[in-house]
Amino acid sequence: MDIEIYYEPRTKFNKRIQPIENKIFFSRIIRNWTKDITLESIISNLDEDFEACVITLEDCSGINSHVFENIDNIVSIFESYSNINTLIINNPPKFFYDKLKQLEETIKEKNYSYPKINATQIGKVNQGFDSNIIGQTLAKKAICRKLIAQMIRPTKKPLVLMFYGNPGIGKTETAKYLSSILYTKGSLLREQMTMVGGDSSVRFFKSTSHSEDSFSKHLLNRTSNVILLDEFALAPPFFQTTFFQMFDEGIYSDQNFTVDVSNSIIICTSNLQTIQDMEKNIDNALLSRFDGFIHFTDFTDEDKMEIIDKMICEFINPKNMKKRFIDKLDRTLIRQKIEKALPQLTNVRNIRKYTEDVIADTLMDDLLND
Ligand SMILES: Nc1ncnc2c1ncn2[C@@H]1O[C@H](COP(=O)(O)OP(=O)(O)OP(=O)(O)O)[C@@H](O)[C@H]1O
Ligand SMILES: [Mg+2]
CATH class of the missing domain: 1.10.8 (Helicase, Ruva Protein; domain 3)
Structure with a gap:
């Protein structure tokens, strides 16, 4: 069995598989599977001349993990009773990936990563800034300087910025503006950190179950490489440390996924007024990982x-x-x-x-x- 794995946003994956003929979605095959299904009825579903089976993250969400634990059996059914010779998989969770690795020694893997932003794009950010964001010329200059610093940086490390200042003066709006200029076809990935705290957030950020909504899934499916963590200082320190590796190396890892966020622009916002205030509220080790603190000034x-x-x-x-x-x-x-x-x-x-x-x-x- 040929196995191809694509870690990329669903929109990109959809375009990739669109021209493939004779494909069947895994979700369609297993739609009617129950505990006591017979081999005959599984096989009858495979009657047609399918050559490729497509497995997506959405397929994985609705499915009990034991189905994937048994991928070896599924593959042998495919091999014995169908013409399916390729599995094309989008964003498999880790346990499923490990199973696949046991099955085939060589797997074709592709990781989509966003390219670095270039000088033309930075020029556009600069050009349209003042007509979209009023009264923040100093912030504009500081942001452009940081964008240039990221462009010339020899590594793919994300650019991590803190936008701080009073409410309602353009911090979130600037993040949206940057995303709209740099990723014209995508939309900003925005997480509200004020909500972070309870059990459901632990599940969201650590992705304890592959079938639930999670931050890593949002990252995998992002269509813009600008990532906004709104009201960052209000998240408990325990959550803030979750971001160490993402800020340092451009990798976000939880129990189910490892996501490549290299070359991203990570923007945290805060209503705190000074860097000293931030030192009191934000884990200092994390604070030292910021590339820049951009102050948004009150309106004249x-x-x-x-x-x-x-x-x-x-x-x-x-x-x-x-x-x-x-x-x-x-x-x-x-x-x-x-x-x-x-x-x-x-x-x-x-x-x-x-x-x-x-x-x-x-x-x-x-x-x-x-
Ligand atoms: N400098 C600005 N120029 C133009 N529009 C602005 C500006 N600042 C804010 N706005 C508008 O005001 C609204 C609120 O702004 P925004 O969400 O950016 O505030 P914020 O600084 O993020 O505040 P908070 O700290 O409360 O989140 C948005 O609809 C935005 O369009
Ligand atoms: Mg805001």
Whole structure:
């Protein structure tokens, strides 16, 4: 039996197997398997002229591990009663991989790894930054410098960055922006670290069972090499240490999977204000593994007005608002009203709420009297 293993996102694997004719999915073969199934009925499923059997991680999720423990029996059934001569496997869990290794000495293995980002991409990040992220020019410069450092680095180690500063000033938005520019076809992998703590998180990050959702599965299937660990400092230290190897070597390993995250950009965010605060809250050994600490600065009045103007355009816009409402609103007046509250408006979230309120107020009298 030829065995081919592809550690790669499901989307890539799907494209790979699409042109293969005469393939059958393992899930289809075993759909009707029960404890007391007879050999005849298994074989009757193999009647057609299949030559390749495709096994995916999803197949593995729904299946009790004893099926994979018995892969040697399954392979001998294939060999004796069907034309299946190749197993094509996507992201097998470790215990299954070990079984396969016992079965065949030579296995074709392919590990997808994301390439390094290049100078053109960094140029694009720099170019579009200010029009997407307002008031963070210093952060932009620091990020670009770190991207260049990663580009010239002789190793494939991930670039590990901490974005810190007050809420609602663009940390998460910047991670999304970077991913959208660097991996135009993919989407950012985002894990909320505030949720981390209980039993379910242990299972999620250590992947104790191959059939459950896990961080390693998310990593395996990621379509962008920007990985966001949001609110990192709020995760208990026990979890933070889980990331040592990932930060150091670009490998994330749990009980079921070993994932290659080389050349990735790992972004952790935090509301802590200073590096000293971080030293108090984050495991110091882990902290020393960060390549850079990027401070996001509070908005100046100019920044705030730029955000307000953008927001007014977004709200009072024929795309989002009926013409009869637009006709009742005076943009200059609304702008002036919001400007009066400028000192209290410290982040994009409260600017948005306040803008909404001011517009609603202006419309209210009119609407309620209609
Ligand atoms: N500097 C900015 N320029 C443009 N939009 C911004 C900026 N900062 C925040 N926003 C907008 O405000 C919202 C919240 O921003 P974001 O999620 O980036 O905040 P954050 O800094 O990550 O806050 P927190 O620490 O609470 O997670 C987003 O919808 C984003 O589009
Ligand atoms: Mg955030």
